[in-house]
Amino acid sequence: MSQRAAPRTTTGQWVGRIGGPILAALVYFIPSGLHSIPGMGHRPAAAAAVAAWMALWWFTEAVPMGWTALLPLVLFPALGVFGDESVVMSVGHSALPFVDPYIFLFMGGMALGAGLEQWGLHRRIALLIMHAVGTGPRRLLFGMLAATAAVSLWISNTATAVMMVPIGMALVAQLEAAEGRRLEHFGAALMLAVAYGSNIGGIGTKIGSPTNSVFAGVVSRRLGNDVGFVEYMIAALPFVLIFLPIAWAVLWRWARKDAMGPGQGGEVIASELSRLGPLSGGERAVGGVFLVAAVLWIFGDLLRPLLAPFVALAFNGFKLAGKHYEAGVAIAGALVLLLAGRLSVAALRRVPWDTLLLLGGGFALAAGIEASGLSAWLIARLSGLEGLPALAQHGVVATVTIMLSAIASNTATVNVMLNVLPASRPLMAISTFAASCDFALPAGTPPNAIVFGSGYVRLPVMMKAGVLLDVLAALVLTIYGVTWVTWVLP
Known part of the structure; x- marks a missing residue:
């Protein structure tokens, strides 16, 4: 053998x-x-x-x-x-x-995402979104981008890309059969929509990407305050909603080179939905637990003060912080699914547990930098950055982070950047968002690499679309940082 x-x-x-x-x-x-x-x-x-x-x-x-x-x-x-x-x-x-509690938050979030994957609920959600958007070439491209981003809000970018590539390939095959020719440009754009949608969507929630948990953990350690689940979403989700149409417009410039009729993409979506059949008991259970967890996260600021006295009484005066509450919700949801038999050990084995080590190492590095006095020295060396106008500060941070993430993983980039930047929540948030915004190279993120297996995406194509999106992302994040993020995360 x-x-x-x-x-x-x-x-x-x-x-x-x-x-x-x-x-x-x-x-x-x-x-x-x-x-x-x-x-x-x-x-x-x-x-x-x-x-x-x-x-x-x-x-x-x-x-x-x-x-x-x-x-x-x-x-x-x-x-x-x-x-x-x-x-x-x-x-x-x-x-x-x-x-750190944020590691347990991400652990529980990954386990809940594994439950969605095990029962195929994430696939149903993606197909329903695409069905609602429509089936013309323009709509199919935007539907693929939006559906991928919506799923990536809640499960890992890599898992989202792996799931969506076969759906995209089936759509391209159906359109090519209808047109009687290979759709080189539209096929590439559709595959890139999977990669870019996975990256952009992962920015939107605290559990969408490991970089977001790194941000929350470093802010907690360096600044002594927590960024709540809703507070993070308010800061990040508008950028996702702003940048998705921009990514679609850039991809459509490439896709429209294949002049097409209305196509038959709707048949593929309808066929896939029909194959899924009615909601199974497992999908209902996983969806219900996930919905309850989301509601508990969203209303955490209201519920946590009610729970705090009971937690303090039960655990000898323990103070229930926001990060403890959110991590507890995530772990409790995962345990409910596991004990109810709706989350298998096999599904848990597919979760990238080594990511938790990566998070822990980043937090440990931050703790050492802070305790040793290195952080104060670095901040003094970067005083020139703080002396720049706010627009320039955000522009430098966004651009440098995007450039670094092109040659290193998102999480590694954030672990380095957040420990050398001034202790500013807006600047640290913009660096975190920017780390998921390299679109030009396969090494930028796993979804970028995954779509190369489709046979439609060539490096020159990714670079042509991706470099433009990298520049646009830096510009949008610069303006977004000095306006929205500075107001939401002062």
Whole structure:
């Protein structure tokens, strides 16, 4: 029996593996301002060394990203980043971020998303949206974009793209059969709509993408306040609604090169819906639990004060913060589905659990940077950014983040950016949104890479559409940041 060959290690990965420790040593040992911060000793340099090592490994994907996330557990205690304390206490400080409530929120959200996938409810929702939008070429393209984004609000971008590609391929096949020719341009636009819809939609909710949980966790640690589920949606969802039509307009410029009649796409959608049949008991159960969880998240600010006294009484004065409440709702929903037999172990195995390590590593890095005094040093170095007009600040942050996310994963980009930016919720939010807005390269996000398997998307095509969208995203986020986000997240 033949075995699949292990993927070859690229030159860039070898450079990263060797360069990570070397870069850390240079940062740590070469004299710099990091060694002259009063009362901090070597700690800022040690935190900077670990951060440089992690950043290089993340950007080059030198080792699995979850492995990189574990470096603080070893290096922070070894280098004394948290100060003169016992090794046990230092390990505890390094490990505590790995059990941050936001990690449990994302864990529960992923489990709920796995339930939707297990019963196919997310597929039904996507098809119903496309059926409602219409079946002309323009409408089909927008329907694919909107349906993909709507699903991506609640389950991972990657899972959304994997689900929607077969639907898109079936639509293209039906249209090509009706036209009697290959629809090179429309097919590429439809596949790109899957990738771009997955990326854009994931911005809209706290559980839509790991980057959003990173943002909430870093804001909680650096600024000492929580960004609520509804507060985040109010800040992020309007951008999704604004940018979807822009993405559609750019894609339609390419798709319309295949002059088509009305086509038969509606038959494919109707056929797929018919094949699903009536709502199953599993779909009803999963949908009901998910709806209850969403309602509890939305009305959390009203319900949490009512629950807080009971939680304090039961857990010896424990203060119920917003992040604890939201994580509890997510975990409770997942447990209900699991205990009711509506969420299988097989479905849970498909969840990317290594993402939780990535989140924990990012939170641990942030904790070390803060405790060592490195954050204050970085903020002082970035004082020039704070001296710029607000429009320029947001423009620089959006542009730099989009450029970084083109060559590194979204989560890695956010983990680095949010720990070096000034402690400003609007700037940190714009960087988080921007991390999901690279549309030009397959390496930008997993959905970008997934659509290449369709056979319709070529790199020049993605770059032509994607570079324009990258520029537009930076411009829109700049204006969006100084107006809406600054007002919603002061």
